[in-house]
Amino acid sequence: MTHDIYIYIGIMAAVTYAIRVLPLTLIRKQIKNRFLRSFLYYVPYVTLAVMTFPAILEATQSPLAGAAALIIGIIAAWCGAGLFPVSVICCVTVFVLELFLCR
């Protein structure tokens, strides 16, 4: 049996939207439970950190360039650079290093 690509896309979209919108619409009050509140407080930092490393090493052609982007990005963010500057600094780091590392 062949499946319709538009039905596939529709299913993906419906499930994804439900996942995102149900918590936003059903949880109306501030959560009182201290553990749950603390858990949700830590989730964003943990999940972004988990997704950044070691994935950044595999995103670039040379893992060394990815590692350099990670370190320089951390330093830039530590010094107070915003979203866009940190992104650009990371991209430039990789671009310049790979001029030497990948031929």
Added chain:
Amino acid sequence: MKKEFREGMRDGIPIGLGYLAVSFSLGVAARSAGLTAFQGFMASLLNNASAGEYAGFTVIAANASYLEMVLMTLIANARYLLMSCALSQKFAPDASLGHRLLVGYDVTDEIFGITIARPGVLNPCYTYGAILVAAPCWACGTAMGVTAGNLLPLRVVSALSVALFGMFLAVIIPPSRKNRIVALFVLVSFLASFAAANLPYLSRLSGGTRTIILTVLISAAAAALFPVKDEKEADD
């Protein structure tokens, strides 16, 4: 209101640039799964999910059942459930259903990251500004990837692919500087994620599944060991 919207658009630019690069490579995957440029565009416009869409395209390529598509999408996107739970706490309790439905359209790692990083109560206008810039980039990049395949030089794709990670760093590092416990758990997350990617068994799980497991375990440990004291502290 207008100021927040403009700030959202400004912060949406780096996200949009990163999206172009990532969705371009997603488009290449869509193409090999047999999608047209328009189908790739629609999939991205309706889903706004990198890992989730990629997983979905593998389901399409395998001509697997619709049920499998449901399960795959659930697992690959489960982290958005956690993010939306966290985001629900950022909304003013009396925020309207319309705002909740619209913000829910684009809860991605990046939009979530910059929305949660804003001090105080969530202002939907800020998020709308960012979505308005970033979401079209995501959809167009996918369509371009389907059509143009390997148009951009590899070197440029390689450099652009760290734009997203740079943004993640800009979200997690400043709070780590202010709060030692956040810093500690960012470090723990780096190490655990590295270990999980290289350990036997664990490394066989998909990246999305590892992210879910590690996020739940590490955040629960942090919450149990260092509960957040009050609202004020949670915002700092």
